[in-house]
Amino acid sequence: MPLPDSIPAPPAEAVAPLMRGVAVLQRLTEANGVLSPSALERATGLARSTVDRIVATLARMGYVRLDGRDATLTPRVMELGNAYLAALRLPDLLSGHADALADELDESVSLAVADRDGIRFVHQATRRRALSLSFRIGDLLPAERTAPGPLFATEWTTDAWRTWRTRRQQDPHHRGFPTVPPVRHPPTDTEASQDFERRTADAASAHYALDDQLIEPGLVAVSVPVRDPRTGRIACVASVVSHTSRHTAADLRGALLPRLRATVAAMEETLRQAPPPAPGPPRSGLAIWTGASKQELGREFVESLARGLTVLTAFGEGRAELTLTDIAKATGLARATARRALITYEHLGLLTPTTTTIATTTAATDRQPPHRTFALTPRVLSLGFPPLSRTSLPQIALPHLRTLTDAVQETTALAVLTEPGDEIRYTARVPASHVMSVDVRPGTRLPAGRTTAGRLLLEKPPAPYTVRDEELEQGVRSIAVPVHDRTGRVIAALNAATHVARRTTEECVDDILPALTSTAAHIETDLHTAARFTRVPLT
Numbered sequence: 196m197p198l199p200d201s202i203p204a205p206p207a208e209a210v211a212p213l214m215r216g217v218a219v220l221q222r223l224t225e226a227n228g229v230l231s232p233s234a235l236e237r238a239t240g241l242a243r244s245t246v247d248r249i250v251a252t253l254a255r256m257g258y259v260r261l262d263g264r265d266a267t268l269t270p271r272v273m274e275l276g277n278a279y280l281a282a283l284r285l286p287d288l289l290s291g292h293a294d295a296l297a298d299e300l301d302e303s304v305s306l307a308v309a310d311r312d313g314i315r316f317v318h319q320a321t322r323r324r325a326l327s328l329s330f331r332i333g334d335l336l337p338a339e340r341t342a343p344g345p346l347f348a349t350e351w352t353t354d355a356w357r358t359w360r361t362r363r364q365q366d367p368h369h370r371g372f373p374t375v376p377p378v379r380h381p382p383t384d385t386e387a388s389q390d391f392e393r394r395t396a397d398a399a400s401a402h403y404a405l406d407d408q409l410i411e412p413g414l415v416a417v418s419v420p421v422r423d424p425r426t427g428r429i430a431c432v433a434s435v436v437s438h439t440s441r442h443t444a445a446d447l448r449g450a451l452l453p454r455l456r457a458t459v460a461a462m463e464e465t466l467r468q469a470p471p472p473a474p475g476p477p478r479s480g481l482a483i484w485t486g487a488s489k490q491e492l493g494r495e496f497v498e499s500l501a502r503g504l505t506v507l508t509a510f511g512e513g514r515a516e517l518t519l520t521d522i523a524k525a526t527g528l529a530r531a532t533a534r535r536a537l538i539t540y541e542h543l544g545l546l547t548p549t550t551t552t553i554a555t556t557t558a559a560t561d562r563q564p565p566h567r568t569f570a571l572t573p574r575v576l577s578l579g580f581p582p583l584s585r586t587s588l589p590q591i592a593l594p595h596l597r598t599l600t601d602a603v604q605e606t607t608a609l610a611v612l613t614e615p616g617d618e619i620r621y622t623a624r625v626p627a628s629h630v631m632s633v634d635v636r637p638g639t640r641l642p643a644g645r646t647t648a649g650r651l652l653l654e655k656p657p658a659p660y661t662v663r664d665e666e667l668e669q670g671v672r673s674i675a676v677p678v679h680d681r682t683g684r685v686i687a688a689l690n691a692a693t694h695v696a697r698r699t700t701e702e703c704v705d706d707i708l709p710a711l712t713s714t715a716a717h718i719e720t721d722l723h724t725a726a727r728f729t730r731v732p733l734t
């Protein structure tokens with residue numbers, strides 16, 4: 196298949212399986228996280244056997260799950276986007292300000308960064324209401340359809356404008372931006388250019404910009420740039436997003452812009468005072484596991500894909516700019532292997548060379564200058580982040596409950612305490628296929644003190660597990676373990692229910708507890724990854 200002019204051919208040293216794996220992750224992301232193997236074949240143009248090997252490798256890495264035959268992205272894949280967002284630091288430093296403004300105004304507030312000629316969201320403080328369309332963390336929008344776009348464009352070079360014009364000519368309907376409605380009647384090139392250039396000039400003098408229903412009817416936004424105090428350049432753009440049923444674009448400027456400006460001033464002060472990032476725990480050997488035997492990893496396992504993807508996880512907080520040496524050290528990969536992954540990612544726009552010079556000693560045989568550092572780009576968020584950024588604890592738990600029910604042959608469920616704490620609610624449940632199984636549907640509320648899960652959740656501090664005979668249903672014996680959030684707080688109970696005639700209390704502990712405990716750990720791992728930069732609802 197000939198490549199379109201705008202996509203340069205990959206350099207000779209690029210790792211082909213890594214490029215294919217990235218393409219599979221990106222097509223899955225665009226499809227909202229789920230595709231059948233044949234749909235993946237069509238979307239990527241790859242042969243079925245290649246798709247199968249890539250999906251098997253991604254499954255082995257825990258980035259996709261095979262549900263029936265469909266490939267489904269898992270929360271674990273968010274570790275790639277998390278690496279970028281942690282390295283960026285802006286969400287960690289500024290999201291509190293954005294969330295407070297959203298509360299104050301009762302409107303959604305977002306933070307976006309520039310991604311070439313587009314904008315990409317790195318934080319969303321959203322309101323739940325009927326009339327609101329809000330974008331997800333990681334979504335990419337064409338600059339000219341947004342309020343942040345003209346602000347970023349005030350810093351564009353001639354080259355960047357040329358890239359923008361070329362993209363507009365090649366994709367006037369914005370089909371390359373699956374999260375925005377397509378443009379039905381695109382303006383002429385001249386009209387589009389003049390309009391965006393005028394909006395950019397206005398943004399340069401007014402230091403704010405408006406989006407008056409550029410994305411879709413009803414959606415309005417006002418944006419202000421947040422400047423990096425060291426460089427004076429735009430670090431990100433903060434926006435307040437509303438609907439014309441609540442505010443016109445003129446209202447946004449009059450009523451909300453002053454408060455947005457005050458928040459942005461506070462954000463810039465936070466950036467000014469931020470201590471240097473704490474270097475996280477030193478990383479080493481991230482990719483060692485990929486060297487295990489084929490027997491262990493599976494016949495279909497594509498080592499070069501797994502190794503390449505691991506390179507992205509070498510980045511993180513306090514690890515925003517890494518040299519080839521740093522990456523080889525963190526991953527345990529040979530320098531030549533790490534170098535080829537870097538070349539591949541640079542070609543794909545997922546990684547960019549940075550210009551910081553740090554003194555390191557490196558063998559002169561490497562063609563990369565020793566001081567050359569690399570940083571992840573916002574495009575890393577296109578590897579699975581947006582569809583998973585809206586996940587909930589029940590969604591995270593459900594596939595794990597299925598595996599658990601399968602393993603222990605008992606009905607398993609997740610329960611949370613409801614306000615003010617006198618009831619529990621089952622939020623996810625997978626029944627065992629016994630004739631007689633406990634019938635509590637998700638959503639069922641029960642008095643907390645009379646259920647095993649509830650008793651566990653009411654204890655302070657909760658025990659590692661509880662086994663009890665249920666008071667509400669005769670003959671039901673159940674065992675529960677706690678599920679913790681990132682801060683160590685108990686937020687839910689994972690529960691398996693049997694019949695008193697089927698297992699004794701001791702048998703519950705011996706036969707079910709180990710599987711229950713390891714399932715809770717898997718749910719926690721997923722939850723902690725998903726909740727690093729997004730709010731994961733418990734119900």
Ligand code: PHB
Nearest residue numbers: 305330341342406416434
């Ligand atoms: C958003 O945060 O969803 C948003 C921000 C700016 C826009 C449009 C949407 O122009």
